[in-house]
Structures are given as structure tokens and as C-alpha cells.
Amino acid sequence: MTIKDAYHQAIQKLKNPEVEEINIRILLCEINELPSMSSFYFSEDEEVKDLQRFNELFERFLNGEPVQYLINKSNFFGYDFYVDKRVLIPRQESEEVVAFAIDKAKENFEEDNLTIFDVCCGSGCLGITLSRCLNAKKLYLSDISKDALDVAQKNLELNGIEGDVLLSDGLSEHLKQNLKCDILIANPPYIVNKDDVDASVMNHEPHLALFADKKLSVYDGIISNLTKVANKPFLAVFEIGYDIVSILEGIVRKYLPKAHYEIIKDMNGKNRILAVILK
Ligand SMILES: C[S@@+](CC[C@H](N)C(=O)[O-])C[C@H]1O[C@@H](n2cnc3c(N)ncnc32)[C@H](O)[C@@H]1O
Secondary structure (H helix, E strand, O other): OEHHHHHHHHHOOOOOHHHHHHHHHHHHHHHOOOOOOOHHHHOOOOEOOOHHHHHHHHHHHHOOOOHHHHHOOEEEOOEEEOOOOOOOOOOHHHHHHHHHHHHHHHHHOOOOOOEEEEEOOOOOHHHHHHHHHHOOOEEEEEEOOHHHHHHHHHHHHHOOOOOEEEEOOOOHHHHHOOOOEEEEEEOOOOEOOHHHOOHHHHHHOOHHHHEOOOOOHHHHHHHOOHHHHEEEEEEEEEEOOOOOHHHHHHHHHHHOOOOEEEEEEOOOOOEEEEEEEEO
16 A cells, blocks of 8 residues: 555544644654654655555544654754653654754853753753753753653763753752752653543643642742752753643742742743842
8 A cells, every 4th residue: 555545544534634734744754764754745756665554553642642752752952852651751842942042151151161950851962952052061860750751861872962861859859969960851741630631631741740739849949949950150951731820920939039040931821930040
């Protein structure tokens, strides 16, 4: 069967073809080892290399498994990351967080000599991308999950970036080792209301990566220790949920009453980033 025929047959089975059809193209590109999505259209008349495998993966996709876990790959900021069910799938919103951090870093620091912490790193997509784009001197990726760190280590190698992985609850291990950084980026779990979550996310992505307690203890633990790990000047950039701003502002004012901080909205107009600058 040709790629074109397999695509048209599969699309009939989608509930919401306009939104979901890209996943069929992703699977077919993977099966036929096409180098990019744009080559899909030039390869439409090729035979599908392994139709049985395509059908199996497509069936799993129809049953709710995210396509990135099926192909063990996610593109983030133009770079490829290995992913599996041990880590959150990198999100488009997080690309905005990294883009913001790059701009702010360029405004406030000399490049090429920076030490970066990615706390709650999961796959490592934030820290690795930031480190690549700023040509950082040193990168530390940390997470409370050993499984996530195994994935992050794989992604350091895949992206040709040197970095250390640390098993750490918040900043506990950094403090123990007396590590300091210029830039800290973090996307801690921030979903307080489980009803907000899609079934596919709920059933397949790690709950440790998603859900927060009402006091946002993970943010609290990191923010309360920022001054202990900060070189001066220092930039911390957090991804945040749109509905946790007032709790976070309380945490920042409590521990860093003199710090300059900003809340920035994403492209959809939702609060998405907390930036803290210490001078
Ligand atoms: C929302 S995910 C972010 C993953 C990745 N940074 C990203 O943006 O795709 C949150 C991560 O925080 C980790 N985590 C949860 N509680 C933690 C804690 N107390 N200390 C460190 N990491 C924690 C989870 O294991 C998960 O990998």
C-alpha cells in the first residue's frame, strides 16, 4: 500500500481529522524513515515500508496513546528529544518559556560563560535547549525521578551537550554540593485541578510530572532557596499554570521581598512565565 493510500484510509477513522491528521503523517514519516515532515508530500507514492507496524501504532494512537511515546521522539525548539512514558512530553508552551529565557539572558549576561540549572528537568528539553542556544559553560539537569534522569541523560548525549544529572528534591542536592548558577529554569508540576486534564494525558503521562498540591510545595521549595544557589546577577524563569499566579506571587513576596519579578503571558494570553531577577 502507498503512503498516500494508507494516509487516506487512516484519516477516515479519526474523530477530529483536521486537528489529528498530523499524527498520521508523523507515524508514516517514522515508519518510512523520512527525514522531515516536508518530505512526506514528495514520498506519497512510496510503498509503506512496514504496514503491519503502522497499523499497530495507529491503533494505539486511536486508543489514546500520544504519538510522541509511540515513536519515542518529540521535537522541541527544532531539536529532537527522546521521550517515553517516564517523562512529560515537551509542550509547545514551554518553547515560549525557553524563548523568553534566551532573550532575557542575552539582555542580562555575557554568553558562553554561563552555568544553568534545569530543575524538574524531565526529558531535559528546557535546559538542553537553553544551553545549546546560549552556548553555556555548564549545565545541571535535576529531577526527583531517577527514571526521568535516565531519559535526560540520553537527551544530553543525543544533543551533544555536556551536562551533569542530579537526583534531587527541588534544590536539595545543589545545596548539598554548594552549586551555584547564573540562570535557573524550571517547569515544576503545576496542575492543581485534576478535572482540567485530558484523558490521553491523564492515562499516559507521569502524574508526578503533572500534579501539584494546593500550596505549590515544589515551587515553594525552589524559590525559598534561590538566593543560596544564585550568582549575581541571576535570572530564574519558571513555567507556570495560568491559575496559580496569586499563590506564586505570595511565595515570591515571602522569600524575596526585594526581588524584581514579572509574570508574562503566552501567545494565547494566558499567564505562563514567572521571571525573577536578582542583581
Ligand atoms: C511538568 S514536568 C516538566 C518536565 C520538563 N522540564 C518539561 O518541561 O517538559 C515536571 C517534572 O518535575 C519532576 N518533579 C516533581 N516533583 C519534584 C520535586 N519535588 N523535585 C524535583 N523534581 C520534581 C517530575 O518528575 C517531572 O519530571
